[in-house]
Amino acid sequence: EFLCDQKYSDEEDLPEKLAAFKEKYMEFDLNNEGEIDLMSLKRMMEKLGVPKTHLEMKKMISEVTGGVSDTISYRDFVNMMLGKRSAVLKLVMMFEGKANESSPKPVGPPPERDIASLP
Secondary structure, eight states: OTTTOGGGTTOTTHHHHHHHHHHHHHHHOTTSSSEEOHHHHHHHHHHTTOOOOHHHHHHHHHHHHTTSOSSEEHHHHHHHHHSSSOOHHHHHHHHHHHHHHSOOOOOSSOOOOOGGGOO
């Protein structure tokens, strides 16, 4: 559907993006009903490290769905991710993607430092 849409014809790497969006959507569709509800969104935000209040999440869902639904459908999700509007949820998802691409954090105890090495 999105691959044939003229609106997205200039989108780079569209098949790869759609595959990534599908994987991410399925990860957060906790009830396997094909929609992200308020509780799924709450868990998603907590997992991403940006917990939101009930009111903030309702506002996010309303922004993504245009106020017509209490759940985010896959179509709404893809439209949000590909769209020009900067939904809060889109920004959070993009941030998580960039964070996952960055270099891994060092493990173990930090190196020993003395007073002379401090800035």
